[in-house]
Amino acid sequence: DTGVSQNPRHKITKRGQNVTFRCDPISEHNRLYWYRQTLGQGPEFLTYFQNEAQLEKSRLLSDRFSAERPKGSFSTLEIQRTEQGDSAMYLCASSNDRGNSPLHFGNGTRLTVT
């Protein structure tokens, strides 16, 4: 169990640029989640996958956000035409396919949009 890995750890980008983050879950986990967290707030749900299927996407997520998990292993989260309001910590978590399975979080990618 090597844990959930996220890359990069930090990303600074200019407004209007596109960014992509990667998450490698724990290998035997078939559920993968993306959350966004700003200072002093709880993780805000963005989307989740079961294997390669994206089962739910937050209504708060604009069309500029897209996520993929092409082979049911790693996942990418892309933000197009970044805005300053996108600045946050983006957390990835994985779990087994049971409602009583804990989420294992990665250390996150901190995005700063200037």
Added chain:
Amino acid sequence: QQPVQSPQAVILREGEDAVINCSSSKALYSVHWYRQKHGEAPVFLMILLKGGEQKGHEKISASFNEKKQQSSLYLTASQLSYSGTYFCGTVYNNNDMRFGAGTRLTVKP
């Protein structure tokens, strides 16, 4: 669908007790509790299934009131290491998890 946590913040002296509450407006499948220290990722503490009371971590226990759709986290004889922000995560219909805004706990010597 986001659960509501209370209080927002708690300050304790070592050895004191605290209770953190989490409530939902929808029927829950399970409730998870996590602790996050500054600059780190949330770490799992325990899971409460319907009707379950479970002791899972150090001197921390929790309960789940299925009728009220509420869960409470009990921290007894608090230690300095308990400091951090506690989040409840609620699961509906065995699907995705939503987190509350968190309760910041500070334990002082």
